[in-house]
Amino acid sequence: MEQHRTRPPQPGARRGAPPLPPQAGRGPNGGPARTTRPGPQARGTAQRRPAAVRRPSPTAAETVRQLPNPRLTGLGGGLFCAAVMFVLGCIDQFLFGASLTVYGVLFVPVCVLTAVWIRRGDLLTAPVVVPIAFAVGLFPLADGSGGLGNRLMGLFTGLATQAGWLYGGTLVAGLIATVRRVRLLKRRRRA
Numbered sequence: 001m002e003q004h005r006t007r008p009p010q011p012g013a014r015r016g017a018p019p020l021p022p023q024a025g026r027g028p029n030g031g032p033a034r035t036t037r038p039g040p041q042a043r044g045t046a047q048r049r050p051a052a053v054r055r056p057s058p059t060a061a062e063t064v065r066q067l068p069n070p071r072l073t074g075l076g077g078g079l080f081c082a083a084v085m086f087v088l089g090c091i092d093q094f095l096f097g098a099s100l101t102v103y104g105v106l107f108v109p110v111c112v113l114t115a116v117w118i119r120r121g122d123l124l125t126a127p128v129v130v131p132i133a134f135a136v137g138l139f140p141l142a143d144g145s146g147g148l149g150n151r152l153m154g155l156f157t158g159l160a161t162q163a164g165w166l167y168g169g170t171l172v173a174g175l176i177a178t179v180r181r182v183r184l185l186k187r188r189r190r191a
Helices: 040-047 060-066 074-098 100-117 120-141 146-163 163-190
Strands: none
Touching: 074 100, 074 120, 100 146, 100 163, 120 146, 120 163, 146 163
16 A cells, blocks of 8 residues: 655645745745746747827817716705705805896806706706705895895895797706707617
């Protein structure tokens, strides 16, 4: 009968662990890896590094794709728009003394963002939530120092005098939502 001889453990080797690959800096038995000196032919090739690849600068479409692109539900879009308009109304009251023109100018980009960020299934809510948000943001700007009744009268007066901005922002949101909806329907027909 032949007796099986077991090898004595190598210094630095762990019991039961598979040997580490040579690139880990250890040899196959756990000892230090053997290093060989490159010959005269291999010295030039071992020293070379690949040239750095320069990527072209991103195009405008790639830059737009990298911008934040949240997808809001209809309710989320309404809350976003109302909250932003309320904050802008408070800032307008503080910095510009309740300038309704500044408020109207700030309303249009908020309409654009709301219409762009609402998800595809809720596109029809964009032109609905935008006028509501206009009224919510107009509340801090409304003239009224004598109580809630005077504040509401100032709100209705502001809505009447700033109807151009209200209709313009609603029209922009409606156009963006309509274009997105038409593109969505065209994609579905192709598929």
